[in-house]
Amino acid sequence: xxxxxxxxETNHCGTCPECAHNWDRGNVVDVIxxxxxxxxxxxxxxxxxKKAIKLYGWSEENQKRMSNLVFIELSDGDYLANGLDGYYxxxxxxxxxxxxxxxxxxxxxxxxxxxxEMKAKLDxxxxxxxxxx
Numbered sequence: 001x002x003x004x005x006x007x008x009e010t011n012h013c014g015t016c017p018e019c020a021h022n023w024d025r026g027n028v029v030d031v032i033x034x035x036x037x038x039x040x041x042x043x044x045x046x047x048x049x050k051k052a053i054k055l056y057g058w059s060e061e062n063q064k065r066m067s068n069l070v071f072i073e074l075s076d077g078d079y080l081a082n083g084l085d086g087y088y089x090x091x092x093x094x095x096x097x098x099x100x101x102x103x104x105x106x107x108x109x110x111x112x113x114x115x116x117e118m119k120a121k122l123d124x125x126x127x128x129x130x131x132x133x
Contacts, residue, residue: 006102007088012067018104021092025066028052072096072108 002017013024025031032048052058073086087096087105094109 004102013065016090018095019093031066
């Protein structure tokens with residue numbers, strides 16, 4: 001268990017210090033192509049590179065990588081988000097680290113667990129409805 005772990009550009013595609021899960025999702029260009037393909041959109045490598053440059057600052061010399069980390073930004077209800085204050089959470093073990101202090105937290109585990117249970121229940125209901133059609 002690592003109590004303090006600062007996540008930044010150098011290690012956001014590394015491995016989880018808690019469960020050793022690999023956070024590296026791959027080269028941004030490849031992720032764009034695969035994501036579009038999964039949504040039925042054919043994208044050329046050139047188009048994906050243009051998008052990667054614009055959105056992620058990707059370049060041939062600095063080929064950015066995409067992370068599997070989840071960023072959780074807390075809200076006080078005013079919906080003003082700065083994209084800085086929050087937690088990075090491992091999608092595998094669901095442990096989170098504060099983006100500013102690096103302090104470890106388990107407080108978001110139940111949130112994902114509930115969502116997972118909820119999704120399973122919704123999938124079950126949808127499957128039953130399809131049978132009844």
